[in-house]
Amino acid sequence: MPALSGKSHSIVADGVRLIGGMRMNGSTRGICSALRQQMSHAILYDSQEAPNDTTEVKAIELFLFTMTAAPVFGEDFVGRLRNGDAKAFEQMLDEYHGPLYRLACSLGASPASAEEIVQETWLAVIEGIDRFEGRSTLKTWLFAILSNQARRRAALDRRMPPLSSIFSDEAVQAVLDKQENPCPRSAPTRTFSWSINPEDRAEQRALLEVVQKAVESLPASQRSVLILRDFEGLAGDEVCKILGISDGNHRVLLHRARNVLRMAATAYYDGIDGEAGQ
């Protein structure tokens, strides 16, 4: 069995990019996660050894299945909005209100300001949907509008930090300087032995809380990049456009933010090991 070909890589990567533009219900998210894992396996193994016999077929099957199963907020959906379909508008409100609010908060808005920013975003969407050209996904477009609204709000509200101050090179560097970037060589081996048990629901619930707390503890710049990339599933270039940051800053912010999550998980598993050892 040969390693994954370049073509299937690009199919899977395209699939993930498309899926990233959708808001998914629970079951579909599970399917997408499986697809993402397949893609990760493909990337991991392509230069090392052949994946198991079914990896390539499974990745493509999952991609096709997800494409037919996922609710698509694509061209048809935008057409429905333009034609005044109120149900489509309500569906969009239900799907994206929470994610938009979360991003507004992560950009330094207070809960009350975040609510107002999201409402202003919806008003801008109503006015602008006819001008939406479909060059990005609807989801990316919504986040971009929210980012602009947050920028506008920060200019008027002194309690909210300007986005330029969060994402300037100096601010990014200051955030990085304050954080530990652990090198595996300097840490104890046991720190690197934990593994998430996919069968243990109680462990997963506890770990989710740990992860959510770690996300809340992140500085605004890292939190917003992490939310858009890993929670909302947007591509790196889309995140750079939405937040107005360079690719280099995006990568380093994401890397450190992911590291914080990994360290939080490590502390959680160390705690479990400590309890078990008592």
Place this chain on the structure above:
Amino acid sequence: MMSCDEFTSLVTEYLDGRVPHGKKIGMWMHRLMCVRCRNYLRQMQEILDFVGTYDEAPEVPLDQGTRRELLDRFKERHGPGCDCEHDH
């Protein structure tokens, strides 16, 4: 031989499939030799798969009054009888 520091600093790009071929070979060699970096990469992947599967944005209820206002505005702007250019 690539150092552990360099390996970990490339992990995010590696997971995005953006590491140039030469560096990828360096990472591959390093992984073979270093159990800690091998586990570091695996854990990073596990945690990303985990949040991708279980994370949900917070439920933020849109109060009924605001929802109605937005809907009215939408219908006014795009519904039948509006002054926009497209057909209904």
